[in-house]
Amino acid sequence: MHGIKVNELTTGTRALKAASTSIIGLVATAGAAVGAPTVALDAAFPVGALTLITNIRAAIETAGTTGTLKAALEAIADQGSPVVVVSRVAVDVDPEDQAVLVEAGVEALLGAQSQLGVTPRILGAPALDVQAVATALAATARKLRGMAYAAAIGADVAAATDYRENFGARELMLLWPATDAAFAGDAVARALGLRSRIDTDMGWHKTLSNVAVDGITGLDVPIFFDINSDDNDAALLNAGDVTTIIRQDGFRFWGNRTCSDEPLFAFESAVRTAQVLQDEMASGLLWAIDKPLTAVLIRDIIETINANFRRLIGQGRLIGAKAWYDSALNTEADLAAGKLVIDYDFTPCSPLESLSLNQRITDRYYASFADLVG
Structure with a gap:
């Protein structure tokens, strides 16, 4: 080729499809x-x-x-x-x-x-x-x-x-x-x-x-x-x-x-939150499988997961969550063998199961009683 060829690269975050749970x-x-x-x-x-x-x-x-x-x-x-x-x-x-x-x-x-x-x-x-x-x-x-x-x-x-x-x-x-x-x-x-x-x-x-x-x-x-x-x-x-x-x-x-x-x-x-996250991750990261294992790909995967976490947190469906790359879990041999490990943790929304109200009896509100009568 005598000239310029432009290659279209697909990098960056991808939106993860919400899991259907109501069936x-x-x-x-x-x-x-x-x-x-x-x-x-x-x-x-x-x-x-x-x-x-x-x-x-x-x-x-x-x-x-x-x-x-x-x-x-x-x-x-x-x-x-x-x-x-x-x-x-x-x-x-x-x-x-x-x-x-x-x-x-x-x-x-x-x-x-x-x-x-x-x-x-x-x-x-x-x-x-x-x-x-x-x-x-x-x-x-x-x-x-x-x-x-x-x-x-x-x-x-x-x-x-x-x-x-x-x-x-x-x-x-x-x-x-x-x-x-x-x-x-x-x-x-x-x-x-x-x-x-x-x-x-x-x-x-x-x-x-x-x-x-x-x-x-x-x-x-x-x-x-x-x-x-x-x-x-x-x-x-x-x-x-x-x-x-x-x-x-x-x-x-x-x-x-x-x-x-x-x-x-x-x-x-907590159970359903864990299930939904598993499902959304598994189906939503299909695009990454078999792509060249580069630093750019790893960053895209992590940011895709974290973007989904931000969406769920903004919707009030998660308290917090974060994905990261741990070099200790990704040895040179594993990476060369096409294996990648990404860690993430999350905090689900617990139901307000027990509400305690502290009730006290006091006479201090009589302190301004005269003003109220006046």
């Missing part, structure tokens, strides 16, 4: 009334397959009349109009065999991204979530970087908190008691719908707790709640890492805790 993964059974044909139901929700719902009201019309699917969708729809991935499983009269089928339906949610192009992050199997299923939900939620919601099985407060001891997963939140609806999984289904609505309206950094739930008319077990005391049913359940339902200006879930065995991830908001 529900629902495992359910469904059937038609006795003697009624199942052609429409089977076509809309094939057994053993995943179905994407983008119009939940329309989906309810083809969800059958028996099983858990229709009732769960109705409870979810009371909270909003989320995108739902349905994993329909067959009905089995044997409880153990039914649990095995449901566990397989839970695991099937892992294929949603490849089959439907979406990833469910809010998982549940209302009315089907026995202990084995809840364990499967937590395991699948961990792989999908999501949260699972399940019922705490027990007849009273003590039994419910004792049941929680069966789990140590940060991706699982247990709920107790059930509502007074005929559908046993009503509370869990409403939690799924509310979690999705909170993600859309407020953000993934807001916990499920203390947001009015639509459609609840009562509870199957009365819950004593006193906001000024820790000597009540709701406080005992929360102390045992079980989220309950209170009636205070409407019905609302009350509790921020997961089943985590790691205190740093005790709050639902």
